[in-house]
Amino acid sequence: MRIEKEYRIFEDIEEVRIFNATKKDFYKPTPKEFDVEDMPFQELLNNVSTEIHSFIPYENGKDFIIQRLGTFTLNKYNSKPKDAMGRRLSKISPLFFDILHEYFLEVYESHTPKKIRFVYYNGKKLTKLSTAKIVFDMDRIFVVTNNVDTATNRRVDADYRTFDEDKTNMMENFSQTGSYYKVHGKYVWSQGVYNIINRAKEDSDDFYNIVFDLVIPEDQHIVDKIFYLTNNETSQCGEVIRIRTANGVMKVIEVNIYSYFDDSGIIIRQGLINDITQRSDYGLSKPVDFLMDGFKNSKKLALLIEPLSKKQYEFSKGFYYMIEKDYGDYNHSRKIMKNIVEKDVVKNLNKLINGELDKIDEVLTFKVDGNSNNKKIVELYIERFNYNNEVHSLGFLTDVTEDIEKQDKLVASNEQKVVLIKEIHHRVKNNLQVLNSFLNLEKRAYKNDPDLIIEHMQTRLTSLALLHEKTYGTKDFVNINLKDYLVDHDMKTEGFMELPSQVEFETIVDEDLNLSIEVITPLLLIIDELTMNAIKHAFPDNTATDNKITKQITKLNEGDARLIIKDNGVGIPDSKSISKNLGCEIIKSLTSQLGGKISLIECEKGTAYELIFPIRMDHTIN
Structure with a gap:
């Protein structure tokens, strides 16, 4: 005893x-x-x-x-x-x-x-x-x-725990710190202390110093000194001691103890405990930090411990992925804010650092190493709070660059769809107006031959339907490959037109000739008109063989192309008369719409036309 x-x-x-x-x-x-x-x-x-x-x-x-x-x-x-x-x-x-x-x-x-x-x-x-x-x-x-009664597990003096316990637990987990209060001779221990001493809470922990109980014999005199100083000479004391945990691990801890009176005159003793094993000369690693470990493989999310502190900060690996620096090459300072594009964000960060704001929640653009060609969009959240009579900070950094890009593409895609729908409606309306004009003209010219009117209209409708199928299916109004299109066009024309026997279509088109819909629509209708004229007039002998209609389209330069369409039929006996018929008037109108120039060219047999036309015209979609 x-x-x-x-x-x-x-x-x-x-x-x-x-x-x-x-x-x-x-x-x-x-x-x-x-x-x-x-x-x-x-x-x-x-x-x-x-x-x-x-x-x-x-x-x-x-x-x-x-x-x-x-x-x-x-x-x-x-x-x-x-x-x-x-x-x-x-x-x-x-x-x-x-x-x-x-x-x-x-x-x-x-x-x-x-x-x-x-x-x-x-x-x-x-x-x-x-x-x-x-x-x-x-x-x-x-x-x-x-x-x-020390056998109870009742929490005591909880009123003195005025800090946010969730934030405290997180801070203590990452910084390997813990704290306790002693009021009326009874202790209140934070979770961080149990992390340091590597054990769970026990019923009697409220009634004795669970840290000092683990001090090795060689450092027991330091504990005696702490008790003496805090009881008799000073309200504050700090020492470094060594403890051995229940599982035999020795740790080096820094202990700071403060004594003060609350508003009721009750003496409060507060102890702050910091595991400095990793930083000590003993070379022992600190326990696995489970929370930080959960962030270690994330490149898009970073946890920021004390981001407002230049000396005591600790960031998860995601931070270094985002700024593209190695851990050892980075020195934390305000200089990093120079790489933030948004000036209002920098202004709010400075207010947070100076204590004018309690928290910030911003989306910002970060230039990696100040490089304007390497930008990342990140969400930044930092909160300041008081803990143990000191200001601390905790934050999260999330790389949302890919998410923003996907969102922008989705918005652009939705906008493009709206524009495309409007464009389709506009094209259909215009084409119907053109076809209606042609129909009215032909009704007057061929009122006694309704079957011919229907055949011509069917040809034009089929051509425009094919154009809709190929362009609106791919949502590309600017780059329509003409060769692919005309091959399909010939097959469909052969399928529905009443052709003279053994008429062959031959189509030769440059492989890389891509046209916009503004060019290809009138060009297609011109080809239809010339083809129908050739079928109607070039081959009057139904018993003749080797009948051919040839289309050759070549690129002349970066701005112009040429269409030569010819047949090997009977030819035109009077070129002046042909220029006055309805078909020729329609072709002239379409050529004017296209901004091209068409001419009848001489050939040994049959009829041939040359059309020079621009490859590009102003497009309605920007």
């Missing part, structure tokens, strides 16, 4: 620590020596939550006669009130007499109350805690005791 006494100056309380005492040390049955009266309101005193003991001074305080012991104490020693009343304290409990006599005598002589805290240990485990107040009244010494 060992007894330690210490006056805790900042709490203004005497602390008595009793180690490894047994019931026999505290209580020895003794015969009654004095007759004493019961205290008034005895039944009431038996039913209050605190214990009240009463002692009558004997021989001017040389000893004290027990008038009453509290129910908790009597039950602890399996005794009844009659077993304690009328006995001297020095005989029934020599241990308590040795501990309390000087305090009782001081209060008896000065009539000034005194506070004592009793802390009972079995080994290093706290087994009982009680706070007592000694007062003198009615010529008696009264001891009012509040006993704490």
Whole structure:
């Protein structure tokens, strides 16, 4: 058994620590020596939550006669009130007499109350805690005791935990720190402390220092120094000590302890614990940080610990992927903000750093190494908060470059679809208007030959339908490959037109000739008109063979192309008369719309036309 006494100056309380005492040390049955009266309101005193003991001074305080012991104490020693009343304290409990006599005598002589805290240990485990107040009244010494049951797992003094526990746990996980509060002799430990000492919470942790309990013998003198300094000389103390965890791992920790009074005058002792093993000379790695480990493989998401601090920051690997720097090559400073494009974001960041804002939530453009050709779009969230009377910060950085690009493409695609729909409606409307004009002209010219009108209209409709199928299916109005188109066009024309026997279509087109829809629409209708004229007039002999209609389209230069369409038929006996018919008027109108120039060319057999036309025209879609 060992007894330690210490006056805790900042709490203004005497602390008595009793180690490894047994019931026999505290209580020895003794015969009654004095007759004493019961205290008034005895039944009431038996039913209050605190214990009240009463002692009558004997021989001017040389000893004290027990008038009453509290129910908790009597039950602890399996005794009844009659077993304690009328006995001297020095005989029934020599241990308590040795501990309390000087305090009782001081209060008896000065009539000034005194506070004592009793802390009972079995080994290093706290087994009982009680706070007592000694007062003198009615010529008696009264001891009012509040006993704490250390077997409960009840959280105590939670009102003193004014910080955000979720943020605190995250901060402590990443920075390998922990903290505790000690109020009324009871401890409140943060999760970070349990991470450092590598164990889960136990029921009795509220009642002893679970960190100092692990200090190696070589550093025990430092713990003694901490207790002495914080109890007697200063309200602040910082030391470095070594502990050995339950699983045998030795760690180097930095301990900072502060004592202060709350608004009610209650003494609060706060301890901050930092695992500095990795930074110490012992070369031991710190425990796996599970939260940081969860971010280690992410290139698009970064966790920022203390991003507003130049010295104590810690960022997950995603940050270094985003700025495209190695961990060892990066020095954290405000210089990184020079690479942010948006000036208003930089302004808000400076306000956050200076304490004018509590948090920012921004989307910004970051130039990697200041390179305008290497930009990334990131979401940045940083929050400032107070923890342990200091300002801390926590943030997240998310690379949304690809997401923004996909979003922009989706928006552009939706806008393009709207434009395409409008363009399709516009084209269909224009083409129908053209066909309607041709129909009206032919109704007047060929009123006696309705089958010819229908055949011509069918040819034009088929050509435009083919154009719609090939262009609107690919959503490309600018680059229509003419050769692919005309091959299909010949096949469809052969399928529906009533051709003379053995008429062959031959089409020769440059492979890389791509035209816009503004060019190919009138060009196609011109080809239709010339083809229909050739079929109608070039081959009057239905028994003739080797009839051919040839189309050759070549690229002359970057701006112009040439169409030569000819047949090997009977030719035109009077070229002047042909220029005055309806078909020729339609061709001239379409050639004007195309911005081209058409002419009849001489050939040994048959008829041939040459059309020079531009490859590009202004397009309605920007």
